[in-house]
Amino acid sequence: MSPIVSSPPRTIRIGSRKSQLALVQTYWVQEQLQKHFPDRQFEVQTMSTQGDKILDVALSKIGDKGLFTKELELGMINNDIDLAVHSLKDLPTRLPEGLVLGAVTERENPADALVVHSKHQDKQIDTLPEGAVIGTSSLRRLAQLRYHFPHLAFKDIRGNLNTRLAKLDAGEYDALILAAAGLKRLDMSDRIHQILPSDLSLHAVGQGALGIECREDDAEVLELLKALEHIPTAQRCYAERAFLRELEGGCQVPIGVNTILEGEQLTLTGIVASVDGQKLVKDTVSGNATEAEQIGNELAQRMRQQGAQEILQEIFAQIQRG
Ligand SMILES: NCc1[nH]cc(CCC(=O)O)c1CC(=O)O
Numbered sequence: 203m204s205p206i207v208s209s210p211p212r213t214i215r216i217g218s219r220k221s222q223l224a225l226v227q228t229y230w231v232q233e234q235l236q237k238h239f240p241d242r243q244f245e246v247q248t249m250s251t252q253g254d255k256i257l258d259v260a261l262s263k264i265g266d267k268g269l270f271t272k273e274l275e276l277g278m279i280n281n282d283i284d285l286a287v288h289s290l291k292d293l294p295t296r297l298p299e300g301l302v303l304g305a306v307t308e309r310e311n312p313a314d315a316l317v318v319h320s321k322h323q324d325k326q327i328d329t330l331p332e333g334a335v336i337g338t339s340s341l342r343r344l345a346q347l348r349y350h351f352p353h354l355a356f357k358d359i360r361g362n363l364n365t366r367l368a369k370l371d372a373g374e375y376d377a378l379i380l381a382a383a384g385l386k387r388l389d390m391s392d393r394i395h396q397i398l399p400s401d402l403s404l405h406a407v408g409q410g411a412l413g414i415e416c417r418e419d420d421a422e423v424l425e426l427l428k429a430l431e432h433i434p435t436a437q438r439c440y441a442e443r444a445f446l447r448e449l450e451g452g453c454q455v456p457i458g459v460n461t462i463l464e465g466e467q468l469t470l471t472g473i474v475a476s477v478d479g480q481k482l483v484k485d486t487v488s489g490n491a492t493e494a495e496q497i498g499n500e501l502a503q504r505m506r507q508q509g510a511q512e513i514l515q516e517i518f519a520q521i522q523r524g
Pocket of ligand 1: 289290291292379380381383384408409410411
């Protein structure tokens, strides 16, 4: 009789970027997994991504396809890590062969926030003075705010959240636009001066949610990740990502969304704006939440007929010219 040998379950290796926000998000995922599966081992491995290294070039010029995710994806393909935690909005809508979105976690407030210099404490986005300098590195934020507030000035800003806030406080900018979710996760909610209403600025696809990526054939990890999936957030984000995928845009094109889930009814609103703030196409599609991707695809097709494609083509041409 041969003895029954059972090998101990493997340690699950979680990959993360090294930024402060990435680490907060990754340790949260590790903690949740540990809570659900107390007998398993979860360890964190950090990696630098291209997006962490190139800090002096505007994001819109280098493009963002996988800028913050590629090294982690290679780590999974090479079997160095088993899953990777991303801000869902940084995760491209098309994943490399062999990898899948294993879970989408519950979303924080997905809206953008206005953060002001102390001299503007009594102001809101619509009362900032003529020529006030707004820091943002996102074409989406730039295009929508320029459309509504042509009297404001916009200036690129890069660096992690602390660097950006230090530049604001030093007087290089009058105000910044940042994701409310990032500020909240870093315990800096007190810096949120105003949540931008959706009629002024639609947020990025997937903003405020975490996306956990893993190997398609890793049934064990896929099963563990089910415990972290938040279905209402996932339905909203699947509709948003289908919309973006169908328009073939990344995080760095002026495409914004808003989703509302009421019972079974999912309503997706999308916007495509020109960088000069002159043109804007906006529309809404509703349907059953179980058909999230069809809703996203339909909205993209409708908006293309209304001129969204021309706006995007112009932007791609501009980016290629540098
Ligand atoms: N593009 C950078 C990035 N990726 C995720 C967040 C914030 C958190 C989130 O949206 O989930 C941010 C910062 C920002 O846009 O202000």
